[in-house]
Amino acid sequence: MESAYETLFFKLITRKHHKGSISISSISERLSTIHSAYFEQLYQTCTRLYKQDIGKDAKSIIRFDSTIVALSARLLNTGYQLKGGNAENHRQLKFTIGYADIPEIVHFYTGQAHTSENLALKETIIEQSKNDVASIKVFDRGITARNTYDMFTDNGIKFISRISVASKHDKVKPYQTSKELPIGTATLKITSDDWCQLYGDKGKKAKHLVRRIEAIILADNELIVFITNSEDLTSTEVTELYKSRWDIEVFFKFIKQLLNFKHLVNRSENGIKVVLYVTMIAAILLLAYKKVNHLNGYKIPKQKFANELGTEMLKQLILLCGGTQNV
Numbered sequence: 138m139e140s141a142y143e144t145l146f147f148k149l150i151t152r153k154h155h156k157g158s159i160s161i162s163s164i165s166e167r168l169s170t171i172h173s174a175y176f177e178q179l180y181q182t183c184t185r186l187y188k189q190d191i192g193k194d195a196k197s198i199i200r201f202d203s204t205i206v207a208l209s210a211r212l213l214n215t216g217y218q219l220k221g222g223n224a225e226n227h228r229q230l231k232f233t234i235g236y237a238d239i240p241e242i243v244h245f246y247t248g249q250a251h252t253s254e255n256l257a258l259k260e261t262i263i264e265q266s267k268n269d270v271a272s273i274k275v276f277d278r279g280i281t282a283r284n285t286y287d288m289f290t291d292n293g294i295k296f297i298s299r300i301s302v303a304s305k306h307d308k309v310k311p312y313q314t315s316k317e318l319p320i321g322t323a324t325l326k327i328t329s330d331d332w333c334q335l336y337g338d339k340g341k342k343a344k345h346l347v348r349r350i351e352a353i354i355l356a357d358n359e360l361i362v363f364i365t366n367s368e369d370l371t372s373t374e375v376t377e378l379y380k381s382r383w384d385i386e387v388f389f390k391f392i393k394q395l396l397n398f399k400h401l402v403n404r405s406e407n408g409i410k411v412v413l414y415v416t417m418i419a420a421i422l423l424l425a426y427k428k429v430n431h432l433n434g435y436k437i438p439k440q441k442f443a444n445e446l447g448t449e450m451l452k453q454l455i456l457l458c459g460g461t462q463n464v
Contacts, residue, residue, distance in 0.1 A: 254279025
């Protein structure tokens with residue numbers, strides 16, 4: 138930071154406020170003390186500003202999932218430990234995100250209890266639903282607790298997920314009596330769609346019925362089971378909306394590989410939060426840039442975005458030095 142602060146470029150763009158020296162010599166050191174709440178508010182402002190402009194889902198869905206960052210326990214004081222083998226030598230951090238073309242909500246979990254997705258995903262979905270109960274929540278098989286499904290239904294939260302083929306259930310009534318099965322899609326053959334009552338722990342039945350949709354994957358003849366509490370979606374819409382859940386996996390790959398999120402510059406909880414929110418802000422701005430310029434992928438748009446940003450900064454520097462808009 139000291140070297141960057143002393144460069145001619147930085148002195149020119151901050152000449153009105155430049156004092157000649159700083160007391161912090163590294164980014165990591167500064168991240169330990171800077172207020173993470175400030176960056177959290179910036180992130181929340183970005184989501185409000187860009188949510189309506191970037192969103193494209195006709196069915197208004199939001200995908201939920203978690204990603205893990207693990208480091209040696211000697212390097213990381215926060216986080217939780219897994220038991221067994223070499224896992225005890227590492228600590229893990231869980232980042233749970235709700236993604237609907239932008240990362241609308243992000244939670245950072247360090248407690249041992251949040252090892253379970255039954256807790257981490259549930260808490261994030263409930264928090265997001267406080268301001269947006271209308272969107273359909275799509276998540277993988279991390280949530281297995283039947284009382285969580287009941288809680289979602291009680292609170293008007295529509296969801297789509299998957300369950301184990303072997304999950305015990307009672308068939309109550311068919312969803313569509315007038316529609317013949319099977320139904321074919323590009324990748325699936327849907328063989329059944331019924332309102333069922335699921336069994337939970339110790340044989341206790343769930344309070345609310347859910348739709349249990351069985352399908353066969355055409356590529357390998359594997360049986361797969363979807364569940365939803367939606368009364369309005371067709372069988373094919375449920376399977377297609379669940380398929381779109383893969384977008385969040387692509388987003389996780391993007392922030393880890395191209396935004397370097399898997400490498401923590403600072404390992405304090407405060408520093409990790411700052412990096413998390415800054416990464417989410419950068420991701421939102423890049424996603425907006427992609428949409429405005431009708432670009433696909435992530436790597437090339439990131440390069441174009443960085444080049445244009447550098448050009449704009451140079452223009453401002455020229456203006457500060459007495460140049461004109463035409464230079």
